[in-house]
Amino acid sequence: MKNEICRMADIILSGNPKDIEYFLGKKTSPEEVIENCGNLKPCITGSDAHTLDKIGIFPENRFTWIKADPTFEGLKQILFEPEERVRISDSQPDDKYDYNVIERVELNTAGVWHQTIYLNQNLNTIIGGRSTGKSTLLSSIAIKFDETISVENDSFIRQLGDNVHVYWRDGQENNQKSIEYFPQNHISKISDITYSDKLLLDILLDNPQKKSAYEKFQSEVSDLFATIQSHVSLYFEKRRLYKERTLNIKNIGDIEGIKLEINKLQNQRIEIQSKLTDNQSLLSAYEKVVLRLNELRKAEQEYIKEIEILKQLGQENFVITNPAISFLGLSSNHSESLKLTIEKSILQINKDIRDEIHSFIEENLKKLQLIQSEIQDIVKGNDYIAGKNIFTENNALSEIIKKLNVLNEKFILINKEIEIANKMQSDYKDIGQKLLELHISYLDKINNIASEMRLQHEDVNLSSEITLKSDLERMLNECISLRSTAMNDLVTKVVSEYQKKTKADIINCIKDLLNKAIRNEISFKNGYDTPSFVSKILAGCWFGLRLNVEYDGDNLRDMSPGKRSFVILKLLLDFSDKKCPILIDQPEDNLDNRAIYNELVKYIKKKKRERQIILVTHNPNIVVGADSEEVIVANQNGKNAPNENGIKFQYVFGSLENSKKRVNQMGQAILKCCGIREHVCDILEGGEDAFRDRENKYGFHQI
Template sequence: MTETYTKARFWKCALQVNPYTYLAYRGEEQRLTEDEYNQQLLQVCKEENIKVLGIADHGNVDGIDAIRNVLKPHGILVFPGFEIATTEKVHFVCLFPEKTTTDQLNRYLGALGLTNPSDGVWPSNLGGNDLVLKINELGGFCYAAHCTDDSGILKHKLVHVWKNDLLKAAQIPATLDELKAEENNGYRQILMNKNRDYTRETPIAIINAKDVEKPETLKNPKASCLIKMTKPGFEAFKLAFQDPESRVRLNSDISEKYYSRIESLSITGGYLDGVHINFSEHLNSVIGGRGTGKSTLLECIRYALELDPIGKSACKQHLEIIKENIGKSKGRIELVVRSSKMNGKKYTIARRYGESASVKEEAGNISSFTPRELLPEIEIYGQNEIYEIAQDGQSQKKLLGRFLDAEHDTFEDKIKTALIALNGNRKKLHNALEDKSIVEDELSKLPKLQERVQQFKSLGIEDKLKIIPLLETEKRLKQRIEQEELYNLEQAFAQIKDALPDTVFLSDKAIDNLPHSDALKKIKTTLDQLKVDTERTFDQWKAFFTTSKAIITRLIADVQQGIQCEEETLEKTFKNLPASEGKSGREIGVEYQQLLQAIERIKPKEVAIRSQQALIDELKKQRNSLLVELSGYRASRTAQFESSLKKLNKKLQNKLKLTVKPEANRQPVIDFLQSCNLEGVGEKRLSWINEHDDFSPVKLAELIQKGMGELTGSNWGITPTIANALVRLPASKVLELQELELPDIIEIELNVSHEGAANYRSLKKLSTGQQCTAVLHLLLLQNKDPLIMDQPEDNLDNAFIADRIVSELRNAKINRQFLFATHNANIPVFGDAEWIGIFESVDEQGVMPPEAQGAIDVPAVREKAANILEGGRTAFNQRKLKYGY
């Protein structure tokens, strides 16, 4: 399969490889034939994944073609060249395009004034600056070889040559850190561009290119370096040295980075039908004219990952874009992602319009994980969404959430649990108070009923009807036996039966391979026996219960029959009672009976109300305990939050300053009291809530419960009118007030000073552009999941993007994947995007073929990027002339 080159990456390049004759030049015996030597070069290149060899014998190009013929069929490039000394006896390696012939190379040697071609180490008659200039004119590339050794440019102190901008690179024998041992750290200071005498406008590229005299030397990490190119080639190679900070690395500079990335995207159907992209793991930039598909691409990624925008307008825009560009064709989006959360495993996420996302493991099995669980901290922001965040405090706090320690979530969970418990307690307390109130109403009737009974007794009927209260007591006892005692006992044993052990989970298949399977099998045997014994006991109890229930049922029937007999006797007694006040004897008897029945029904409630009061006292005690617990959790959460912000402020030093005002947003209290429709109290009359640092909903509820005097006597400035309205709140509303959660207020301050002492200003006092700048600083902080943004340059000035954002991007992209849709050249060009994708609209379709993808070192990409971002070559040159550059 032919490899496609659509993104820049680091390629391993060995830039000072010698042909097989070099060993003899060193005075050693060469035991290999030329073909054997070259075949071994090929084998090591494959093993070490070396893509480019620079052939550089001393003034000799004879062995280049043989090496090139062996390596070329295997896709390994050869940059032909030679090593040459200047009149100062300083060595340089000169390399040329891959198609350069040996005849051309010999002519170049002549042009460089090699006065004794038969002796390759004989110096040129050109000085260092002239040599560098001549190589540049010939279309080649040269670097200072072994710059710290005896034949090196630094050893010879050729400051004027070192500062020549045409000299792009210098080879060192080891790593920069290993040069610390050198006296006064001198070479290292020069190479890091910190020595004033040697300071260059553009820092020099530092490479490792150990002299390779035999194939196995290629395995030494110091024999090669890493050059970032889209497709390896000489022009891309040379271009890399224009930006060495981003594109040139030593092998020792690269360490394994563990972070998530979106590896590829494919779209089927809709406006972007057929678009396929292999993203870089570093900086990716989508460009194109207005309406070509940039925003659509980013919103498709958001849709596939089932993520919702933070802001309302952003959410609306997202839905419109997806509906218009994917929905009409029921399109499908597929992403391949690598998840840091899942230890670097690869997953395929696919979502068709109108359906939920599906997730597959690399082996093709359906995964139970959701996209959000694979990339829990991914951030996607559409156009103007950053501005929305800058205007909303809660969105800012949500953004800060990913920088908080794990303990913060623990306290949040504890607070939520405490609030749920308080809510449940309030409902129980409310019900208990309601029940007590109903019973109190019932008990208030008892004195009047008892007084009426006394009136009846005065008629002399007490002795004749004294059995009535006794019969009512029997009825009450009979009802309890029938409806409570037997039923409760039967239900309790049924629950025991339902709770018997089920040892299916301890099957032989489940435990055979476990290290302590013998002990687990014994546990299973014991549990099974316990179940058998319990069932036997239950069967015995069931027999006892059935027998006892039958006896009790018969006896209850006897009691009922007795009551009926007594009541029939009472009927006769009622008829024999003397009439009074126009009522017959029977009417008097029935009324007396009803009075006694009512009294017997109410009397037990004297005991019940004591139980209910005890329940209320216990619920209040529990509530107070929960409030104390909640207060502790809130204090711990605040302390932890402040600790996290301190760490964050260190990372944001001289950029942002973050502070927290705990529970300072009092609006929920004002909204709650407004919803209670307090008589004569509008929102303005509640302004005192925002005026006192010691205010809390719990304290306000406590004052309300204590009454008018406590409210007006507080230092909060509560007037009698307001206090009177507050004390009339229902008890349940006062309890609800205790449960209100007040949001923190996050103070974000931006350093608006570009130079000198820091000058921090609050977000509220900043311009729109400065507000967005503050948010961007937070977004660019380290995160293991990707950051995707649509036109981050909106509301920002170009100078800030070039000075701050691009600089941060270049540093951060080593440890995180970025994807930006942009119209601003600074991001893809100065940010040195590893992947640039260029959208065009063809026949009302957004297209991005492979040839429209790559880094800035791809000529077609570079040309299109210049046309889109700079207005074309003519416009760019006109600006250059007008600015006087």
Template sequence: MKGSVWNKWELHIHSPYTHQNNQFAGNLELYAQKIINSNIKLIGVTNYFYFEDNELENIKNAIKSQNGEVTVLGNLEFRISQKNKDGEWINIHCIFSEKLKTGEINRVISTLPLVNTTPDEKTIYCSKDSLSAASTKLEHVVIDFTALIKHLNSHLKFGVDYLIAGCPNGYGGFRPNTGEGRSLAIANEIERKCQILLARPQDREYFLNTNRYEKAIAKPVFYCSDAHKIEDIGKSYSWVKAKPTFEGLRQAIIEPDLRVQQNDFFIENTYIKPKFKTIKLGGRIFDGEDLRFDDQAIELNPNLIAIIGGRGTGKSLFLNAMNSHFNHSNTAKKTSVANVQIELDKGNGDIVEFNSRENEYSYLHVSQGDVQKFSENSNGLSNEIKKMLRISESDIDLITSQEISSNIGKYRDFVNFQEEVDHNSNRINKPEYQEAIIEANKKLIETLTNPQNKTLIEQYQENQQKINKKTEYIELAKQIVFAINKSISDINAQILNLNSNSETKQKAESINGNATLETIEKNIALCIGELDILRKTNDEITSEFIKQGINQDVSSLLSKIEEHQQLIDRAQTKLSEIKQKDEKYRRNVNDRNEFAHAYHRHIKKQKEIIDSAFLKLKEEKETWSAEQNQLVREILTDIHIEGKISFDLVKFYSGLEDCLNKGKFRSTIDKSTRQRLEELFAVSNFDSYINLLSGHKQITIDGKEITLEDFLWKGEFFNKGGRFELLNYLYSPLSVKSYLQANANFKYKDKTVDKLSAGQRGTFYVCLKLATDPFGSPFVFDQPEDDLDNEFIMKQLVPLFRKIKKYRQVIIVTHNANLVVNTDAEQVIVANNTGDKIKYTSGAVEDGDIRTNTGIRAQICNILEGGSHAFEKRERKYGIQELT
């Protein structure tokens, strides 16, 4: 059974058997047809003081003959001896259980003495025969209210067989003149004896208000037609969320605000909310095990569903089957979903069927252990808070990240350049090394020069220098041509990809570097032409040696000069390269210092995003009703969240140690490795970390403070490659976020996380979970009482569920009676394990009888500890006799 659902009820409707003002013309068939067509599911067939013989049974049969499903309760209307402010006899009603037949009710009432007596002062009783014998007209009859209740209690069971309804308005209404004390006192006294009000929609708030008089309790208002003719049937009615039975009526008395509405425009009838409609289960639950679901389809209530059962009966397996059907990333042991089918009502009547594990649907599911898992780990809880606030994990921006990566790569290249050696392990990229080459080769050229050949050698040397420069230029130009062609190809591929993006409105043109390439190619050609001229000139110089009759091995001489000049030119080129590298290195260091400020801005921004997200969460939403906004405010009452920069010193120094030569930082008798590292780097918080990265003189060696850059060149502190590891560790976004992040810090009831119990952390987690997603998809919670404070459950979770279920479907597994009874669960699903098969039965809280140990009501008491007490306490509050 789907449990408690909304249906139309009419508690005050007369019939073709009514004794007075009967305008039905005796048409019982048309009467039954109009009730059925009005879609009314429960009627209170009303007559004055007593029923006609078999009145209720005849009406039931007439409805049944037309295949109608309508519950018929008896409703006797009495005039009592008190008068209202207008001098009219006040009317009250007695509504009887459907279990009582017409004859049983009439027999009980027939021995009730009337206030009226015969002329000779003999007693007249409330029956057709007694009134006839006394020649007393029905319209003149009155009874004593106190005597009526006493009489009913001596023959029937209050709250089980009958309830009293009052009529505050209209003819015979008891509504007082609030300015007149005696009238008000009489009205309040009458109302105290009534459990139900047959009144107008505008009376609802008054009778729900517990401040209307001392010790007043909320009472349901039923809007009724008081129909005396066919045409009036269905014009006035109430919506009631309960099984259409007398027991359902009792439930409406206990939950007058949640269970009864007086018009069509209430939240649950108009608010569009997605909800699971049906779940079909069957087949083996775990691979390799015999345990199975019984093949069944369970209709689900759109409001609050409580799944109960003894230990090992499979109550959590119900939710696990749903979870594994949608949550494919769940690493826990999964239920088999081969035979699980779920129907989802989108809220507007559109039905989506999920028949396979390929389904995707996002809903709020809190499994067993989720609360504990997140509440025990503060960092994990911080990340979960950010997810709930819809703050995605954000690294430093991509461009800066790429610049950092490029910067570190350039630094590595520079170090490798600096450390390049010759066969004698001399650093070849030092200025003094290249200057020595230049000086040595100049001297060698001088040794080959004499007064006779000096002029020709100088000419040859000058030409060779030009040849070397042009050769280098041609090589450089060719490299640039290759680089341009490759870059253009890569960029054009990206442009093509961008143009294919659906968001591109105007396609970008491909890059064409032909003009640049043509210019470079022309310069190469010019250089080649000039090289030919220079080489010819040198050939002429060689010929001139011979013409002048210089007695030398000209070929060897010029070859040596050419070789020495080449070495000189290369060294000079290398000096230029060293100078450029040094300049780039210094710029690179300055850029890296700026990255520290980029991290500072980034982490501050992340903190502000958290602060802003929480403030936005607390803002009123224009699209929500006043009740919805108030509900979220109540959830957030004890919660405060703010961003906080978290710099984890333990993780920072642990990672730092791995980048260094540990032999230099071994612990001593006086100091640990950590202490020695702290003394060296002087990083104690976020600000000192930023100072270190931005080039402040903060590292202390031998009493002298130096910068991080200076420290990187002290090779004794590093193993091979260690300096690069350190640089990467301090600047790379992936490494940095292992010890530096903006956390979502919170307080609950003005207590920081370290001062909260696990239950209080769990309570905070659930509150925020609901506040960040209060009115959306279904909310599924497996055994909330396992991880939450009992005080929170009773004082906050129960009232919260009572309110929030109007706006979203709530499904819980629980062994706490209060979470079933006091939340007024619309549907209770009971799990049962026969040994190898899991089966579920379902119904409403009002189903069954504790006395006969039948139905859902009895199972709640049998399964849940404190179930009977929960029912008893609630029913006593509303003055209804306990069902024991």
């Protein structure tokens, strides 16, 4: 009996949340409710007063709110939209902040338009025939908020915009507020695969967390670029100095030859000294002091050299401000305070370092003074003077000693130079290894940001993966002369190894490439040499992000243009935290009617709860299916479609339930001849007769 009564009834009188859920098909399923009751049912409630004093007093203040014109036709709409048009609650449903809702638009340009259009906080649809002023109205509103917007008939729209006034529900006429405007074909243009990566990245960057991660990634890449370039310069400078040092060593002499010559002269000296038996003890004492003297002179030269280096270092600034650090976004007080703190800290640190260097110099000077004092004591000592006299009196021995002294000095100098050269070689090789590590760290950073740049919202999944940029091959072709097969093969191999995206393959490839460059086995084009090429290849981040979207089992790149446009619209709106009004010109472009009804309409119905929407459309599914709260009918004055007072553009607005029987009177303004419902049927369905003909042919209506 209950099912029979429910099947006969249009409306259920109940405020019970469980009943509301059941009759809307949410407790079981819409199909089950339709099978049992014929269709989904709206629930309403009254005060259920049993005494006069209870009339108008609702339990828990849960009123029945109906979104409609206060007419019987308005009430009937809850039968067709039982979920959207009626709500039982203690507060007004779907309420939006006043500052996010456009209340009215005042149009006042002589001969063009002169009226005020009030807007609904939810869905407002602008309809009309071709060239009736639909897009003109929408773009005239949009252009008030963004001077950079480019629209069709730009100069004409901007002239009209001077006399268009947009007022918000909070009472302000504030053109600095935010809106989102999508002109006709704009979404299909930006959804082109060529621009999809930039578009998807912009969508991701609307998310504060993703934006912060991406900005950090960009900053790290920028720092890494500068670090690698400075390291490359340092590498080649160290390598140049090493080569100069090794050449200088060759110019000083052959160390192995000098060692042989020293051994030969020492043997000769021993032979001569052995004959000087009377002075053997004196010579022995002399040799000891000479050995000590040589050690002291070697130490003296080392201290003098180190003091020179320390004095040069004392002129340097070891710590400087990092130019890549930005204070944008900080208040002026905080940014100035930070800059002052950094400046003071840098001055203090550099002072501390110079003070430390000065203490090293003082320490070396004291040691040098002691050494020089000991040298003076030795050369003035009896053992040294007596021994030296023996050598002076013996010409042959004296000559040998002179030669030995020269060779020993050379030997000491060469050993010192070799020690420095080996350190230089070790330094530049360490820098080379560091360069490889720095370059390969690009791969880590791009992998990290790729894993971060992902978002999912309901049935839309936005993901990213790393891809090799075409810039790498372009750079190689720009630097390397490709006249030989070997150079072409080299470029192909480098690109191929990078495409593998693995550290081991890239490091092996780079090592081979750099060795070839350093050995002059690569032919460069004019303007390039080994250092500039190495700087380009190592400092560049050759990997980028490829962004992709999956929706309804399809990849963005495989979607039809229409579906791609719809998905892009979803992305632009769903992944945004904005609550400002949305202005769209013909969102149905490129979509077939099935997709419009099954996807776009459902999406608009959901989105209008969150944000005010004003859109231009030619599709009845959007106006009727999405249950447009307000329909704005546009007309351009013409012989068969006159406006009042012959004004060029005129508009009439109201709800779908606004119905008035057609009255055709000579000279009457066409917008006044019937209600909004009739205009919708005429403009979007071709008229009542055309609608019935289609209904009959489809067999939906039994004749």
